[in-house]
Amino acid sequence: MSIRRPTLEQLKMIADKYNLFLTEDELASYQHTIDNTLVSYDRLSHYSEPRLPTKVPRTPGYRPDKWENPLNAWYWKTSIKDENATGKLSGKTVVLKDNVFLAGVPMMNGSRVLEGFVPDEDATIVRRILEAGGEIVGKAVNEDLCFSGGSHTSHTGPVRNPLDPSKMTGGSSSGSAALVGAREVDLAIGGDQGGSIRVPAAWCGICGLKPTYGLIPYTGIFPIDRSLDHTGPMASSVEDTALLLEVLAGKDGLDPRQSFFPVEPKKYTDYLTGDIRQLKVAIVEEGFGWKNLSDPEVDQAVLQSAYSLQHLGAKVERISIPWHKEGLHLWNIIAIEGGLKQMINENGVGTGWKGHYSTALTEFFHCRKKLLAKELSNTVKFVILLGEYMQQHGGKYYSTAQNISRRLNAAYDYALEHFDVLIMPTVPMKPLKIPGPDTSIEESIKIAVEVLINTAPFDITGHPSMTVPCSPSYPIGMMITGRIGEEETVLKVAHAYEQLNR
Incomplete structure (x- = not known):
């Protein structure tokens, strides 16, 4: 034409x-x-444009009614599997966060702007799940364009916590966490640019792993900023988390994020031995006692859990990493200005990188965003307003934040030269109540961001970071962070703790 x-x-x-x-x-x-x-x-x-392969036949499925969706966690239900595939996920049900391309199945990404978009190709991780024998049973609701740590911004309404429906699940992988927590599915895919796997996993009492940056290909997944984008596994046990990671990890040759760290996948389940003798565990002081945020019961539960690793032979010490306090400030700048540029102005795709471009998404999003921008959530409108205002400085602050972030990396890396893992609360507080319709714009945005204060720094640095439940009374997560490319150590510690407390 x-x-x-x-x-x-x-x-x-x-x-x-x-x-x-x-x-x-x-x-x-x-x-x-x-x-x-x-x-x-x-x-x-x-010319015909190359597409990501879609090998398994499927029907489009359906959008469940309210009676079938009490937590408002399902966006779409399907049953897609390769009847001939046998592998690590045989017999397992998997739900995808609704920012993952699943060919022929509607994808909304929590936003009115994307409602009606139907991908024409499968994300790389979808192909890997199906080849491993997993059954994809649907798409889980997530927050509006994934920009919220709460579960109150999706256009389809708030996602309710399976442990207390009056409370939030956390976000942005809100539906994924709720469905695993409610035991409606075995496994889930989450996405994490600021804590969006770990926060909802912690608040729903399950496990969630943000892998090393680039370990799992992001091809065919709606982004926020390429330097922050992670996708990863969520499950009710450490073993299932490790199993799904084995299936997902590895290069696909199409995702530019995978060229940054030379990370090779491993057989992570082999490391779940329960033996953490001689491992050195650091409790990071700066992750506790946040003014006006930290709940003393959360801090105490995580401290007790960390020290309990001594019973298994680990050496546990308290250390200080002052740079951790700067992490959310750096993240705010990178996520807001980067999110405006790639997610909004460049229609989720952008330019200047080698790999697979999702042109159907670009065209759909470009045509719809101006027409329906008024229906975006408060958090996304905030990103647009502040991000555009800061463009008067020509990207100076985004560039400066990215440069300074190398000091944050160095601070964690220095600590990890002396310790095998770092521990702190995943979220400083217990699950918050779902905001009502009269909640102010300021409060709505505050809730969406403040829960990320411990998780967001590791999206900047790319370190593998996992949350594991650590309290029998409340949904409290203990966050375990390790060296770049050493998911096996993080999983080993998480599994040993899990076994100790069964």
């Missing part, structure tokens, strides 16, 4: 926007050159 050629008036508007100060004769010259160059654009219609 031929591209419509620009008029002189359209070119003048562009020139004025960029202060080019072109005369009418100059504009006419540029118009002629542009017309000739657009022949290259026209040529693209002569």
Whole structure:
């Protein structure tokens, strides 16, 4: 299909926007050159575009009624499996966070703007799940464009905590955590740019692992900022978390995130021995006692759980990492300005990287976002307003935050030269009540961000970080963080703790 050629008036508007100060004769010259160059654009219609493979036949499934969805955690129900596949996930049911492409099945990503989008290809991780014998039973509700640590921003309404329906699950992988916590599914896929696997897992009393940056391919998943994007497993046990990680991990040759750390997958279940003798565990002081945030019962539960590892032969010490206090400040800048650029202005895809581009998503999102922007959540509107305001500085603060973040990396890495894992509360407080319709904009945004205070720094640095339940009385998560590429150590400690407390 031929591209419509620009008029002189359209070119003048562009020139004025960029202060080019072109005369009418100059504009006419540029118009002629542009017309000739657009022949290259026209040529693209002569070729078929490569798609991610979709090998397993499926029907589109259905959107469940309220009686079938009491927690409001399901967005769509399906039954997709390879009848001939036998593997590590045989007999296991898996739900996908609704920012993951599943060909032929609607994807909303929690947002009115994406409602009606149906991917035409499978994400890499979908193919791996099906090849391993897993059954994909649906898509789980997540927060509006994934930008919330609460579970109150999805266009389909709040997701309710299976342990107390008056409380939030946490976000943004809210439905994934709720469905695993309610034992409606065996396994779930979550996404984590600021804590969105670990926060809801902690509040729903399950396990959730944010892997090393790039260990699991992000191909075919809606992003926020390429430097923050992680996807990973959620399950009711450490063993199942490790099992799903084995299936998901490894390069696909299409995700630029995987070129940053040279990480190779391992057989993680082999490390679940229960033997953590001689391992050194650091309790990070700065993860506790947050003013006006930390619940003393949460702090105490995590401290007791960390010290209990001494019974298994681990050496446990308290240490200080002052840079941890700066993590959320750096994350705010990177997530807001980066999210505006890639997620909003560049339609979730952007430019300047080698790999697979999801053009169907780009086209759909571009056409819909201006039409329906008024229906975005408060948190996404906040990202747009602040992110655009800061563009007057030309990206200076985003660049500075990324540069300074290397000091945050170095601080954690220095500690991990002396200790095998770092421990702190996943979320400083117990699950919060679902905000009511009269909740102010300020309070709604505050809830969405403040729960990320301990988790977000590790999305910047890319360290593997996992939450494991650590209290029989309340849904409290103990967060265990390890060296880049050493998920096996994190899982080993989490599994040993889990076995100790069964």
